[in-house]
Amino acid sequence: MERIGFYPGSFDPVTFGHLDIIRRSEKLFDKLIVGVGIHHGKTPFLQFDVRIDLLRGQIKALKLASDSIDIRTFDGLTVDAADSFGAQFIVRGLRDSTDFDYEVQMAGTNSQMIGSIDTVFIPASTGLRHIAAKFVRQIAQLDGDITAFVPAEVVSEIKRSLNAHQ
């Protein structure tokens, strides 16, 4: 049976931390599905299609086996999305004890809802564990330098989006 992993997130915007998790978890599965969540009623920082385009471009730049990663969109419960994509594993990155406490509880809840789906945790890499999309958004909105946290194409797109909305 094909081993399929599902890595969900908002990727608003995609960061070096997310890309590191994608690069490392791709090796664990026959196929990795990166799921971009739609939160109805929540105004995103970057438009949905912009987030997906950036993600697609940055995943391509990782130069992994071309057919091993898919990008899908989803709304509703993560565990239902994983199931509908045929994934047996949900992939989550762990940065600190806050992530740990939340994610372990979530993993237990998810596996109780659908017993055939387990969660795989990938520890954040040294040097990347402080990176969080919410800080990138805050820094960018205050016109700070985000080049250490996201790829250059993401920096340009964020500048373009912020200028368009001023």
Ligand code: ADP
């Ligand atoms: P963020 O938590 O940065 O706002 P998401 O909600 O999109 O972004 O996170 C999706 C997943 O990526 C979560 O499992 C989160 O723990 C993981 N993740 C985010 N940033 C990092 C990082 N710097 N290192 C490892 N994992 C990360």
